[in-house]
Amino acid sequence: MLELAILGLLQEAPMHGYELRKELATKLGTLRAAISYGTLYPTLKRLKLAGWIGEAEMTETSDIIPPMTSKRGRVVYKITAEGKERFADLLTQTGPETYDDTGFGVHFTFFSRTDRATRLRILEGRRRRVEERREGLREVLARAADRLDAYTLELQRHGLDACEREVRWLEELITNERSGQTPGRSRFGPAGAQPAATPAAGSETPPEQPRPHLDRP
Amino acid sequence: MLELAILGLLQEAPMHGYELRKELATKLGTLRAAISYGTLYPTLKRLKLAGWIGEAEMTETSDIIPPMTSKRGRVVYKITAEGKERFADLLTQTGPETYDDTGFGVHFTFFSRTDRATRLRILEGRRRRVEERREGLREVLARAADRLDAYTLELQRHGLDACEREVRWLEELITNERSGQTPGRSRFGPAGAQPAATPAAGSETPPEQPRPHLDRP
DNA sequence: TCTGCCATGTAAGCCGTTACATGATTTT
DNA sequence: AAAATCATGTAACGGCTTACATGGCAGA
Numbered sequence: 027m028l029e030l031a032i033l034g035l036l037q038e039a040p041m042h043g044y045e046l047r048k049e050l051a052t053k054l055g056t057l058r059a060a061i062s063y064g065t066l067y068p069t070l071k072r073l074k075l076a077g078w079i080g081e082a083e084m085t086e087t088s089d090i091i092p093p094m095t096s097k098r099g100r101v102v103y104k105i106t107a108e109g110k111e112r113f114a115d116l117l118t119q120t121g122p123e124t125y126d127d128t129g130f131g132v133h134f135t136f137f138s139r140t141d142r143a144t145r146l147r148i149l150e151g152r153r154r155r156v157e158e159r160r161e162g163l164r165e166v167l168a169r170a171a172d173r174l175d176a177y178t179l180e181l182q183r184h185g186l187d188a189c190e191r192e193v194r195w196l197e198e199l200i201t202n203e204r205s206g207q208t209p210g211r212s213r214f215g216p217a218g219a220q221p222a223a224t225p226a227a228g229s230e231t232p233p234e235q236p237r238p239h240l241d242r243p
Numbered sequence: 244m245l246e247l248a249i250l251g252l253l254q255e256a257p258m259h260g261y262e263l264r265k266e267l268a269t270k271l272g273t274l275r276a277a278i279s280y281g282t283l284y285p286t287l288k289r290l291k292l293a294g295w296i297g298e299a300e301m302t303e304t305s306d307i308i309p310p311m312t313s314k315r316g317r318v319v320y321k322i323t324a325e326g327k328e329r330f331a332d333l334l335t336q337t338g339p340e341t342y343d344d345t346g347f348g349v350h351f352t353f354f355s356r357t358d359r360a361t362r363l364r365i366l367e368g369r370r371r372r373v374e375e376r377r378e379g380l381r382e383v384l385a386r387a388a389d390r391l392d393a394y395t396l397e398l399q400r401h402g403l404d405a406c407e408r409e410v411r412w413l414e415e416l417i418t419n420e421r422s423g424q425t426p427g428r429s430r431f432g433p434a435g436a437q438p439a440a441t442p443a444a445g446s447e448t449p450p451e452q453p454r455p456h457l458d459r460p
Numbered sequence: 461t462c463t464g465c466c467a468t469g470t471a472a473g474c475c476g477t478t479a480c481a482t483g484a485t486t487t488t
Numbered sequence: 489a490a491a492a493t494c495a496t497g498t499a500a501c502g503g504c505t506t507a508c509a510t511g512g513c514a515g516a
Contacts, residue, residue, distance in 0.1 A: 028475085044495050052383050053395060055376075055402075065476055067497055100484090100495055137394035159272075166269050177354035178270060180426040184412055185272075188405065195401055209397035245503085261467050282504050284469055317467055
């Protein structure tokens with residue numbers, strides 16, 4: 027999952043470890059607290075060894091876009107061609123972990139880089155998973171309610187509520203996907219840039235996002 | 244956390260590992276899938292070595308309460324006096340992990356065995372934690388919304404929604420605690436079986452009126 | 461009889477953490 | 489000059505999972 031997330035972020039822009047961690051925290055902030063360096067750096071090493079990412083010297087001259095806080099780079103990593111392939115594979119491949127809270131979150135975050143078929147598959151898988159949890163909770167609340175104390179019951183009720191809500195959310199997303207819409211009750215027209223649609227053949231990232239991506243003012 | 248959960252369940256009734264796992268799954272089902280045996284049995288071993296739990300022969304005669312499916316026990320564990328102390332300690336002690344999803348869930352599950360002061364402390368700590376996450380998400384949605392794609396935004400919105408909802412839930416619980424109420428519409432006083440511990444200063448579950456816990460239609 | 465669930469355990473390994481060690485650059 | 493923050497890394501360890509090994513008991 028971390029591997030997927032790193033490749034995904036580096037596909038947006040070259041970055042060094044420290045920045046990567048911050049991006050990871052904001053983009054996947056819902057799911058996990060920031061990843062620790064003790065995980066991040068060894069993973070970067072591994073990805074480099076595998077050839078999926080490479081170091082990019084950041085000379086003063088190559089500093090075209092004033093991208094980050096630091097103009098003199100430490101070790102800036104960028105994704106390689108093989109890395110892009112790997113990323114695409116990981117995005118499409120689905121296993122049981124894909125439907126975990128974390129796995130689903132990471133995949134979802136990069137949905138704009140996937141084709142609609144994959145998106146639907148993942149959304150439906152996630153829905154199934156959450157529905158199972160929901161059924162489990164319902165059963166407990168229906169069958170074993172009398173041997174549980176008030177607090178435990180309250181917790182289960184709250185959990186059940188969260189499940190029901192997520193299922194409804196997923197249902198909405200699935201409907202939108204089927205009708206070819208991007209999510210978001212967009213504050214300004216149908217999403218900022220481009221609908222991520224256009225799956226068909228290439229499955230590649232449509233133009234989208236002409237923004238320079240900066241981090242702090 | 245697992246230690247706390249095991250001691251808590253064994254305080255309700257002696258059980259063998261297999262049953263324990265099932266109980267764990269239903270009582271804490273919201274949080275984690277079932278714990279694996281690879282974790283459970285070594286933990287039981289450790290708890291036994293520490294003296295918190297002991298093996299209890301399950302003769303036909305001691306089978307007073309027909310508790311679960313199996314009447315002929317394999318290795319039945321029961322909590323010791325030291326174990327009860329340990330449990331009380333763990334329940335009252337709060338660290339950062341106490342406010343994690345899992346940590347909070349486990350503590351909450353055993354709230355009927357805690358005094359009100361501890362309950363309030365934990366509920367408020369959890370609220371602070373969730374509020375922090377919420378603020379983080381709000382900030383991202385306010386500040387960085389334009390550099391995130393529609394899917395990522397949608398995920399953040401959904402996360403924010405969940406946070407806001409949980410804060411409201413916690414607020415309600417806190418209010419109830421302060422006014423001396425137990426949650427939920429309990430069907431008959433505090434729990435079916437035993438009336439919880441009686442922890443020193445008799446701050447135990449007060450009468451409480453049946454109150455409708457809104458939240459859903 | 462044999463399939464399937466109950467039941468207990470061990471071994472290897474993954475994924476991640478904390479704590480530590482180090483140093484450069486910016487801000488006060 | 490000191491403090492804060494940026495930045496990179498290593499070592500040790502922790503919790504939990506999977507896969508494996510084993511066996512009793514119930515019902516088809």
